[in-house]
Amino acid sequence: MIGNTKAQAMGRRDAPLPDRVDVAIIGGGIMGLATAYHLSKNSTLRIAVIERSYLVSGASGRNGGGLRMQWGDEGNVTLMMQSIEMCRGLAQELGINLWFRQGGYLFVARSEAGERRLMRNASLHRDVGAPTRLMTGAEAREIVPQLDTDQVRLAAFNPHDGVVFPWPFVWGYAGQAVARGVVVRTHTPVQRIEVLGDGLRLHLGTGEQLDADRVLNATGAWSIELNRALGIELPNHPHRHEIMSSEPLKPFLDPLVVDLATGLYFSQSTRGEIVAGITMPDTGPAATEVDLGSSRRFLAHLGHALTQVMLITSQLRVLRQWAGPYDVSPDGDAIVGPSPGVPRLYQVCGFTGHGFMMAPAVGKIVADLLSTGKHHPMLDRWDPSRFARGTSRRREDMIIG
Amino acid sequence: MPRRSFVCRCEDVTLSEVDHAIALGLHEVEELKRYTGLGTGPCQGKECISALVKLLIDKGLADPETVQPFTARPPTEPVTLGALAAGLAPDAGDGS
Numbered sequence A: 001m002i003g004n005t006k007a008q009a010m011g012r013r014d015a016p017l018p019d020r021v022d023v024a025i026i027g028g029g030i031m032g033l034a035t036a037y038h039l040s041k042n043s044t045l046r047i048a049v050i051e052r053s054y055l056v057s058g059a060s061g062r063n064g065g066g067l068r069m070q071w072g073d074e075g076n077v078t079l080m081m082q083s084i085e086m087c088r089g090l091a092q093e094l095g096i097n098l099w100f101r102q103g104g105y106l107f108v109a110r111s112e113a114g115e116r117r118l119m120r121n122a123s124l125h126r127d128v129g130a131p132t133r134l135m136t137g138a139e140a141r142e143i144v145p146q147l148d149t150d151q152v153r154l155a156a157f158n159p160h161d162g163v164v165f166p167w168p169f170v171w172g173y174a175g176q177a178v179a180r181g182v183v184v185r186t187h188t189p190v191q192r193i194e195v196l197g198d199g200l201r202l203h204l205g206t207g208e209q210l211d212a213d214r215v216l217n218a219t220g221a222w223s224i225e226l227n228r229a230l231g232i233e234l235p236n237h238p239h240r241h242e243i244m245s246s247e248p249l250k251p252f253l254d255p256l257v258v259d260l261a262t263g264l265y266f267s268q269s270t271r272g273e274i275v276a277g278i279t280m281p282d283t284g285p286a287a288t289e290v291d292l293g294s295s296r297r298f299l300a301h302l303g304h305a306l307t308q309v310m311l312i313t314s315q316l317r318v319l320r321q322w323a324g325p326y327d328v329s330p331d332g333d334a335i336v337g338p339s340p341g342v343p344r345l346y347q348v349c350g351f352t353g354h355g356f357m358m359a360p361a362v363g364k365i366v367a368d369l370l371s372t373g374k375h376h377p378m379l380d381r382w383d384p385s386r387f388a389r390g391t392s393r394r395r396e397d398m399i400i401g
Numbered sequence B: 001m002p003r004r005s006f007v008c009r010c011e012d013v014t015l016s017e018v019d020h021a022i023a024l025g026l027h028e029v030e031e032l033k034r035y036t037g038l039g040t041g042p043c044q045g046k047e048c049i050s051a052l053v054k055l056l057i058d059k060g061l062a063d064p065e066t067v068q069p070f071t072a073r074p075p076t077e078p079v080t081l082g083a084l085a086a087g088l089a090p091d092a093g094d095g096s
């Protein structure tokens, strides 16, 4: 049993909606719900979350659950140090088992370029106080004895990184938000946003309307449709990312391992399954619509890469494979803040392949912005207007997948 | 004390846990699966999913004519990574 036994209520399809709220959040993924939770904790604002399907139906219910502070840019490292710190107390705060396990992330580099990246990162991490350690291939084998480290030039390990089970995380935020008075309405799509003189009006698939002073577009890879209809052109786009999980095994693998040579990553969940994904070659032109199909090509590619570096996995049986949408931002930074031309509509999008781990921190940052106007430094670089202004800049080169 | 009755034996999900989840307002197979973990074990729901669907029908929460079991996740039979790597996976269907 993985769900929250303490919660008294969850989102419902029949949750009654008021005519007007202060903040309406479109999208019941981790971003929308973490923000709703923090808003309900820190303010007296009236809040509603509107989810088209069920609460973990988007990327938040389909991801690998990896959390790391090993990034290549100072802002991201610091943000993830905060997020992981928040995760430590979160299970108790949300009254739910998050299956959070800090087994570390082990990055291995087999090329000179990869080696340089890890060295640069380690010095950055030292400067901001993240406990990343560089090590040889032989030392990496002490952490993962089954790993082939023959060609490994350098490895980096951070013991604070780890994995969670994504589903209870989402339910935990939802249960606590509802307990604090947030209306969470599921199975109800927002079809259109109308700009009013004093707010925004959401037209719902049920025929109902909901007015709000301010609205959050937290629909991730689906955000483009709602934005375009308002004339808001942002460059994020959906990208299908596949993943698989195996039969459960006795615990033997502590860290999540990332092989920079292939973009392969794998970890063992607290439930014992090996969860693995990989960067796919030749994915074709950028998609405009979400595609959730699973391919045999992915399993063959992943199986090849994983059995090469972990020979013992060749006997491992795959139980499930699935896909989810990355919401790719072209410069690698998220898209958060008032929309160009429609300032009452806030974007909380563009988190590519790392929105789950950032959500604990981001939910608080966005809630603070909405309730007190407090401006976290990351909001400058996440500004949705940067693309039109021409100030978008790529800072991060440690995005996997 | 009455014996606990399990709906999903792989993941230890009891009838009273499913009842609690339903009381929270979760009425669809996909959301109940993700809340309780039912159907995510080694048998991938082969033994428990029909029991859940029957429960929903009995409670009037699902229409026997239209209820859908949750999305089947390929592969249909467990395949080893070694076989997949060698491209020998007849059952690893192409879902897309």
Ligand SMILES: Cc1cc2nc3c(=O)[nH]c(=O)nc-3n(C[C@H](O)[C@H](O)[C@H](O)COP(=O)(O)OP(=O)(O)OC[C@H]3O[C@@H](n4cnc5c(N)ncnc54)[C@H](O)[C@@H]3O)c2cc1C
Pocket (backbone or CB within 6 Å): A026, A027, A028, A029, A030, A031, A032, A050, A051, A052, A053, A054, A055, A056, A057, A058, A059, A060, A061, A062, A063, A064, A065, A066, A067, A188, A189, A190, A191, A218, A219, A220, A221, A222, A223, A226, A241, A242, A243, A277, A323, A324, A325, A326, A348, A349, A351, A352, A353, A354, A355, A356, A357, A358
């Ligand atoms: C396979 C995979 C692996 C990943 N691995 C990791 C990882 O290891 N670590 C990590 O941090 N991140 C990972 N990610 C990324 C992470 O899952 C996402 O960044 C994160 O979940 C985004 O959350 P969200 O709330 O923004 O979006 P979502 O969870 O997608 O939520 C958006 C919600 O909006 C709803 N919606 C859409 N349109 C409408 C509408 N018109 N009206 C109402 N509701 C609507 C959708 O139904 C959906 O529930 C991974 C992603 C994938 C796909």
Ligand code: FES
Pocket (backbone or CB within 6 Å): B007, B008, B009, B010, B011, B038, B039, B040, B041, B042, B043, B044, B045, B046, B047, B048, B049
């Ligand atoms: S009995 Fe439920 S997954 Fe096997």
